[in-house]
Amino acid sequence: MIQGSCHCGAVRWTFESQPDGATACNCTVCRRYGALWAYDYLDEGIKVAGATRAYVRGKAIEFHFCPTCGCVAYWLAQQTNDAGQRRIAVNLRLAEPDAVAPIPIADDVAADPALRGRLRLHLWRAYEFRQRARQAHACLRAAFV
Numbered sequence: 276m277i278q279g280s281c282h283c284g285a286v287r288w289t290f291e292s293q294p295d296g297a298t299a300c301n302c303t304v305c306r307r308y309g310a311l312w313a314y315d316y317l318d319e320g321i322k323v324a325g326a327t328r329a330y331v332r333g334k335a336i337e338f339h340f341c342p343t344c345g346c347v348a349y350w351l352a353q354q355t356n357d358a359g360q361r362r363i364a365v366n367l368r369l370a371e372p373d374a375v376a377p378i379p380i381a382d383d384v385a386a387d388p389a390l391r392g393r394l395r396l397h398l399w400r401a402y403e404f405r406q407r408a409r410q411a412h413a414c415l416r417a418a419f420v
C-alpha cells in the first residue's frame with residue numbers, strides 16, 4: 276500500500292497495492308505538472324479523500340488538485356467503462372520517496388518524441404536525486420541513533 280497527500284494534507288489518496296509501474300507522461304498537461312502517474316480504478320485499487328478543484332480537459336479527463344496548496348493529486352476519467360469502473364491515476368510525487376523508489380517508471384514519449392532526450396535526462400537526474408536523498412537520510416538517521 277502507498278499513501279500520498281498534498282502539501283497541506285487536505286487531499287489524500289491510497290493505492291491499495293504496490294503499482295506495477297508508473298508513467299512520466301509528457302502530454303501538454305502532464306509535462307507541466309511534472310507528475311508520476313500510477314493507475315487503477317476509483318474506489319477499487321485507489322481511494323481518495325478531501326475536497327478538490329478540477330481542471331477539466333476535453334470530454335475525457337479531469338485533473339484534481341488541492342484548492343489550498345495547489346498540488347495536483349490525481350486525474351479522473353469523466354466516464355465509466357462498460358463494467359461501470361471509473362479510471363483514476365494518482366500522482367506518486369505526493370508519496371514518500373522511499374515508497375515510490377522501487378516502482379519502475381516508464382517515460383511516455385509517444386506524445387512528443389522530440390522531448391525524448393531531455394525527458395530521459397530529467398528522469399536520470401530525478402533518480403540520482405532520490406539516491407542522494409536516501410544516502411543523506413541514512414546519514415541523518417545514523418547521527419541521531
